Amino acid sequence: GNSVTQMEGPVTLSEEAFLTINCTYTATGYPSLFWYVQYPGEGLQLLLKATKADDKGSNKGFEATYRKETTSFHLEKGSVQVSDSAVYFCALRSENFNKFYFGSGTKLNVKP
Amino acid sequence: DAEITQSPRHKITETGRQVTLACHQTWNHNNMFWYRQDLGHGLRLIHYSYGVHDTNKGEVSDGYSVSRSNTEDLPLTLESAASSQTSVYFCASSERTGSRTDTQYFGPGTRLTVL
Numbered sequence: 001g002n003s004v005t006q007m008e009g010p011v012t013l014s015e016e017a018f019l020t021i022n023c024t025y026t027a028t029g030y031p032s033l034f035w036y037v038q039y040p041g042e043g044l045q046l047l048l049k050a051t052k053a054d055d056k057g058s059n060k061g062f063e064a065t066y067r068k069e070t071t072s073f074h075l076e077k078g079s080v081q082v083s084d085s086a087v088y089f090c091a092l093r094s095e096n097f098n099k100f101y102f103g104s105g106t107k108l109n110v111k112p
Numbered sequence: 113d114a115e116i117t118q119s120p121r122h123k124i125t126e127t128g129r130q131v132t133l134a135c136h137q138t139w140n141h142n143n144m145f146w147y148r149q150d151l152g153h154g155l156r157l158i159h160y161s162y163g164v165h166d167t168n169k170g171e172v173s174d175g176y177s178v179s180r181s182n183t184e185d186l187p188l189t190l191e192s193a194a195s196s197q198t199s200v201y202f203c204a205s206s207e208r209t210g211s212r213t214d215t216q217y218f219g220p221g222t223r224l225t226v227l
Contacts, residue, residue: 034215043202043218044155051213089154093214100145100204100216104154 002027006090006103013080013110021075021088021106023064029095033057033066033073036089038105044089047075085110115139118203118219126227131190133222135203143206144186145216146170146178148199155202161186193226200224 007022025031032051036044048057053068062077073090090103116137125131135144146158157170159178167178175197177189190197203219 032213036218043220044204045218046215049213049215091216093216099157099160102147102155104152 002031002092002094002099002101004090004092004101004103006088006106008104009087009107011106011108013108015082015110015112016079017110019075019077019080019084019108021090021108023073023075023090023103025071025073025090025092025101027071027092027094031092031094033064034091034093034100035062035064035073035075036091036102038087038089040086047088080108080110082110082112084108116203116205116217116219118201118222120222121220122223124225124227125193127193127195129193131193131224133188133190133201133203133224135186135188135219136184137203137205137217137219138184139205139207139217140183141205141207141217142183143216144180145204145206146176146186146188147202147204148172148197149202149221150199158188158201159186190224193224195226198224198226 003026034049035047037047038044048059050057050066056065064075087105087107089105119134142163145160147155156172161167161180201222204216206216
């Protein structure tokens with residue numbers, strides 16, 4: 001079956017620290033991978049995506065590389081800001097269907 | 113600009129009442145989805161639709177129903193609201209191109225409280 005596992009939070013960092021949020025997946029076939037961000041009181045917004053092995057998705061300083069050999073899609077940012085405080089969701093879109101599978105979310109708190 | 117809207121944004125109801133949450137998208141997307149978000153569970157799929165008159169059950173569909181009479185709308189109905197259905201509900205939509213880049217776009221959410 002399809003599933004996504006991401007690190008539990010909350011993750012608390014100081015401003016300008018390096019961020020890594022781990023995400024691993026299990027999938028039948030060859031999925032596409034996504035990171036979504038949810039700011040307080042809002043819906044989920046697409047942050048970045050990758051559709052094939054070794055692809056790197058990037059946006060707003062965030063990056064994630066599709067690693068088929070380790071079934072991972074870890075989110076990274078070199079220098080976080082207070083405004084990055086949010087909940088981050090890793091997700092996969094199954095190859096054969098238009099369904100998405102989401103991880104449980106990781107809350108990031110960035111302190112000034 | 114195309115968008116996806118949900119109404120109401122906040123709703124308080126009583127146990128046993130029927131409640132309908134609206135979802136409307138202007139992207140002309142074929143696929144629409146309803147999720148609930150609860151602490152510790154992330155997003156769980158309730159129902160989804162791949163087109164007009166098509167509906168499918170997700171992983172937590174008991175006590176919920178949907179109908180799809182046009183492309184733009186997928187209302188979610190709680191037949192007899194229960195306290196366990198207190199949650200934040202999100203609607204989402206995506207194209208049905210079969211492309212690997214197909215992305216789900218989310219509405220702002222409805223916070224439902226069942227007393």
